[in-house]
Amino acid sequence: MSDRLARDVEAMEGALREHVLPKLDDTFARGQVYGVIYMLRHLLLHADSSLAPMARQVDRLRTLEQELAALGWRSGRPALPEVCANLATAPQAVAAHREALDAGLAWLEALVHRSFDAARLPGSQVPSAVSRAIRSCASDVNAIAAKLTPAPMFAQIATGQEPAEAGSRA
Incomplete structure (x- = not known):
C-alpha cells in the first residue's frame, strides 16, 4: 500500500x-x-x-510442517500442499498467494481433525506437543487474518x- x-x-x-x-x-x-x-x-x-499477510500465513503453515516433522508425526498425517511448499518468497501475484493460503488452510483443518481423531484412539500416536503445535499455528493464522478486518x-x-x-x- x-x-x-x-x-x-x-x-x-x-x-x-x-x-x-x-x-x-x-x-x-x-x-x-x-x-x-x-x-x-x-x-x-x-x-x-493483502499480499504480505497472506505470505505470513503461508510461512506459518510451512513452519508448522517443520515442527510436526521435528516432533516425529509423519505417518497418518496429510502433507503440506505443494502449492504452499513451492510458493516463492519473492513478491508474486495475489492470486498465487490466495491459492496457496486456501490450500494451506484446508490442510490445517485436515490436521486438526486428524489429530483430534487420532488423539482419541487407544495408544494414540499424536502426542500433546503435536496438538499444541497445531493449535498454536491455527491461532497465529487467525490472528494474522483478524488484522485484515x-x-x-x-x-x-x-x-x-x-x-x-x-x-x-x-
Missing part, C-alpha cells in the same frame, strides 16, 4: 468526521457516513497490503452516533 493512499483515506475519514458529521442531524444520514468511513478503512486494509462499526451505522455519543444521549 502506498503512503499516499493511506494519507488520502485518513484525510477523507478526517474530513467526514470533522466537517460532515457535525452538520448532520438525521440519524440515517449519519449512519451512512459511518458506513463510508467503515468502507474506507476496509479498502485501506485490503489495498496492496476493520473494527466493526455496526452500532455507529445503525445509530448514527459514536459509542460515547450514544451513551451520553441516553
Whole structure:
C-alpha cells in the first residue's frame, strides 16, 4: 500500500468526521457516513497490503510442517500442499498467494481433525506437543487474518452516533 493512499483515506475519514458529521442531524444520514468511513478503512486494509499477510500465513503453515516433522508425526498425517511448499518468497501475484493460503488452510483443518481423531484412539500416536503445535499455528493464522478486518462499526451505522455519543444521549 502506498503512503499516499493511506494519507488520502485518513484525510477523507478526517474530513467526514470533522466537517460532515457535525452538520448532520438525521440519524440515517449519519449512519451512512459511518458506513463510508467503515468502507474506507476496509479498502485501506485490503489495498496492496493483502499480499504480505497472506505470505505470513503461508510461512506459518510451512513452519508448522517443520515442527510436526521435528516432533516425529509423519505417518497418518496429510502433507503440506505443494502449492504452499513451492510458493516463492519473492513478491508474486495475489492470486498465487490466495491459492496457496486456501490450500494451506484446508490442510490445517485436515490436521486438526486428524489429530483430534487420532488423539482419541487407544495408544494414540499424536502426542500433546503435536496438538499444541497445531493449535498454536491455527491461532497465529487467525490472528494474522483478524488484522485484515476493520473494527466493526455496526452500532455507529445503525445509530448514527459514536459509542460515547450514544451513551451520553441516553
